[in-house]
Amino acid sequence: MAKFTHEAIFEAAYQAGEIPGVALVAADATGKFRYEKSFGKTAHGEPFLTDSVVWMASCTKLMTSVAALQQVQRGHIGLDEDVGKVLPEVAALKVLKDFDAEGKPIFEDRKEPVTVRNLLSHASGLTMELFSPKLQQLQKFTGPPANPPKDIVTELSLPLVFQPGKGWQYGSSLDWAGKLVERISRQSLEDYMKANIWDPLNMRHITFAPDSRPETKERKLGMTQRDEDGKLHPTTEGYLYQYGDRKDAYGGAAGWGSAESYLNLLQSLCANDGRVLSKELVDEMFKPQLGPEGKETVNNRLQADESTRRLIANTFDTTHLVGDHGLGGFIGLKDVVGRRKAGTMAWGGLPNLIWWIDRKSGLCGALFSNLIPTADAKITEMMMQFELSIYEQYEEFKKRESI
Structure with a gap:
C-alpha cells in the first residue's frame, strides 16, 4: 500500500x-x-x-459557475451578452464613483453591460458591504435597511464599485449568476x-x-x-x-x-x-x-x-x-x-x-x-x-x- x-x-x-x-x-x-x-x-x-x-x-461558487455556463452551452445567453435582459435589477444599477467633500455619494452610468463572463470572474463591479470600503461608506450615508433583507434582489441590488470589466472585486457576482440560472431555467x-x-x-x-x-x-x-x-x-x-x-x-x-x-x-x-x-x-x-x-x-x-x-x-x-x-x-x-x-x-x-x-x-x-x-x-x-x-x-x- x-x-x-x-x-x-x-x-x-x-x-x-x-x-x-x-x-x-x-x-x-x-x-x-x-x-x-x-x-x-x-x-x-x-x-x-x-x-x-x-x-x-x-x-x-464553482457549482454556480458550471450552472451558468450550461446556460451559455445551451444557447440561452451568450458569455459576453448583457445579463440585463434576464436580470433587469442589475441593468438598473449605477456605478459608485466617489464621495464629495460632504460625504455625499457620486454616481455615474455604466459604460458597458454586465456580462456572464464578468459575473463568473468577479469583474462585474458587483459586491457587498463586507468586501467593499466604498459600500461601507455608502451605508453610513444612507443608513442600514429598515428590515434585514431576505432575498438576493433586495439584499444585493447595490451600486457597482467600478465599471464592468475594469477591475476585480470579490462579492455578490455569483449570487446574481445563480439568480440568472433560476430565471432562465424556471427552476429553483x-x-x-x-x-x-x-x-x-x-x-x-x-x-x-x-x-x-x-x-x-x-x-x-x-x-x-x-x-x-x-x-x-x-x-x-x-x-x-x-x-x-x-x-x-x-x-x-x-x-x-x-x-x-x-x-x-x-x-x-x-x-x-x-x-x-x-x-x-x-x-x-x-x-x-x-x-x-x-x-x-x-x-x-x-x-x-x-x-x-x-x-x-x-x-x-x-x-x-x-x-x-x-x-x-x-x-x-x-x-x-x-x-x-x-x-x-x-x-x-x-x-x-x-x-x-x-x-x-x-x-x-x-x-x-x-x-x-x-x-x-x-x-x-x-x-x-x-x-x-x-x-x-x-x-x-x-x-x-x-x-
Missing part, C-alpha cells in the same frame, strides 16, 4: 489539538487514482468523515443543480437545504472555533451566513455538502469529460479572464497582509505567484514546486475549505474542515503537506501503471 507522508502529520496535529477533524480527498483525471481519508472529530465530538456534511460557503437553484450537476455526477450529499433531506441532515457537523490563543472549542456562533432565513438559494455561498461528493465535480472538470459541461467551455473556464485593471488588483491583494494572501491564494506560493481569475476560481500562472502547475484553478470556503484542479498534472483535490475564523494558518500549512504527499504518490502511481 502506498505510503502517504501527510497522514502521520495530520494525525499528530489532531492529537496535539492543533486542528479539528478534517476530510481529505483527491483524484486524477483518469479516475484510476482516488484518495479519500478523514482525521479526527469536531470540537463537538462528532467524527469527521469524508461523507460528513458541512457548510461549504464559497465552494458553492436546488432543483436545477440536482438535475443538471449533482445527480449526473453522483454528488449525493450536496444541497442548499441540508435539513430537508435525511441523508444530509444526519451527516451535518457542528462548527469548531479557534480562539486567539489557538485553542479549539465548539461553537454555534460565527456561522456568518447560514442562509437559513433567506428566501433564495444564494449561489455564492449557501451550499452544504461533503468532500466525497464535491470531489466528483472537481474530477469531472479536471478530466474535461463532458458530463456536465462541454469541453470547449471547460477550456474557457481555465483561461485567465481579467483585464489589466483586474489583474493588477488581484496581484496587489496578494502582497497584502498574510490573512488576505491565504484567503485569495490558499496554498499557492505567494512569494513568486502571479495570478488571474478564470470562470470558476483563482488561477495561478506559475508552477509551484512539487505541487500545482501553472494554470491550476483553486478556491475555497469560509470555514477553511480549500480545493484545487490542476489539469496539466491531471490531479485535483480538496480539504474540508468546519473551522472558523477563515484563512487559518495551520490549515493552510497542513493543506500544503497534503498536496506534496498526493503529488508524490501520484507520480509513483503513474510509474506503476506504466509497467
